[in-house]
Amino acid sequence: MAKKYYSTKIVGIGGEVEKFTSLVKMLVIFDDSMVLPELREFSVLHSGNKLSDVIKPGDVLKIADAEFKILKVGNEVNNNIKSLGHIVIKFNDDREDLLEGSIHVEDKPIPKFRIGDEISIFEGSSEALAGKTAIVIGEDKTLCAAVTLILNDNGARIVEDEDADIIVKVN
Template structure:
């Protein structure tokens, strides 16, 4: 497997759990604007090694999710801001170019220290 992306969760905004019922997680690098940080899973490092593609696999903690669609802004937003939205909905929603669309599976519980990675098999 080839690692495409990796980082580590450093903090959880106090409103993160509100989005889990919507089957989404908002990622932002540690330097997120203060008014957004409460809604985000904050992370460090933000190591992007290659272009994310459909059929790559997102690993969050112990859970794996196949990537079904990559929004047109995901690559640049991830590289420049460490900011994308993970949507565990099984298909693409119109107009959300900064989102990574994943299998429709249960959204994992996230903890500080969890590894987030994307692999190509």
């Protein structure tokens, strides 16, 4: 499984969050103790802000059970999350101009937020392998074994069937 380096729990949901995220495809999160009063209604509030690495493109944002590949990271995101527990998440693939305190993730359906849900970030995109089937084909048995181990360690189930979700051919 990929390394989880950020996690926090949702403790509050502003009354305008659902409408705001559906209209502008953007989510504002703030540590419950740091949110400005004028932003509370538009923010998902959290506590237990734990960041142990640097947020970077290619990593995976997970909100409850929904996963999003991180495409771009603004220069102030890591400082803001440490000092304010604050990130602006834009759900879009167009990679438009990036604000300093925002991250852009892939454009997929935005989940409904619930108190108690976890927001987390995982290193790399291997979290997306969880539950997938994979087969590794090739002559070099040592290399095939190494690739199989990596896939398996990252959540893929190795099968002998070429109808697998993922087929890796090793030369």
